[in-house]
Amino acid sequence: MRSFARPLLISAVTSLLLIGAAQAEISVTSPFSRASAPAARAGAAFLTVSIDAGTDKLVGASSPVAEKAELHSHMMENGIARMRPVEGGIAVTAGTPVELKPGGLHIMLIGLKAPLKQGESFPLTLKFEKAGDVAVTVAVQGPGAMGAAMTGHDHGGHGDHQH
Template identity: 35%
Template sequence: MNRRLLLAAAAALLPVGLAQAQTHGTPQVATFRVGPLVIEAPWTRATPGGAKVAGGFMVIRNTGTTPDRLIGGTFPNAPRVEVHEMATVDGMMRMREVRGGIEIPAGGSVQLRPGGYHMMFMDLSDQIRTGAAQRGTLVFEKAGTVTIDYTVAPVGAPGPSGGHGAPRH
């Protein structure tokens, strides 16, 4: 990945500072199900014109008795969708594809959020705009494929409704 693309990707996926205003209220949380998996509040951010990458965020709960793995997905105008992780290693922020996907433990959950695990929408052919939800899919090793709708938050939003990340449970 070239340096310019890496910097753009990092800017799109880093959490926004706490000084930003928080929206109050209780928005409805979209949920989707496939087998024992429950996908809560999938969202992404609008992108500035010319952006080639964006991130997808959500909480995935496994109500079953066996683990599963998130291994991929699809997103409009993105020919490549990968499961990624952003982490600080030796004081440097690094992003990488998670080969083999993310395990969703039996009876547990995983949060995909800015600055951590996320879906990476790559080589976008068009800008993501605030407004109508974007329909995509998630692919799991055991549960299969589920169609979901990503809420589109404004550029730079810290969460789907202007709050700080996914809903807390």
């Protein structure tokens, strides 16, 4: 009985872990960016990330509109606004949506290949530690835009869920 009980127990535990991992869903809502100046080499993307169960971590991003994308924080140091890369990613926990917004956490788009123009949109791939890649469409709003909360529009219905 012992010879087959151990593999059976390992199989049952593995199945439970896989079922638990498959149930967590990442949701990305209100992805937006601000229009950039014609000569600008950088831009930013903003959005809200939530998970329905457990935890995950946003560890990176990429977009064909920029040479690279980095997770950044925005903070005040000695009265001067500074942006810094986020080390180790951004934790996402069930019940606590994470808002990437102007003046806070955001995705820095470095080396823009063309200006971001109001009314257009672009693809952005978010990279999660557990969920893997999640593709979203980012709406480009006006230069001082603050997102859906200020405009009354939610641009999150563009392939914004990952199972």
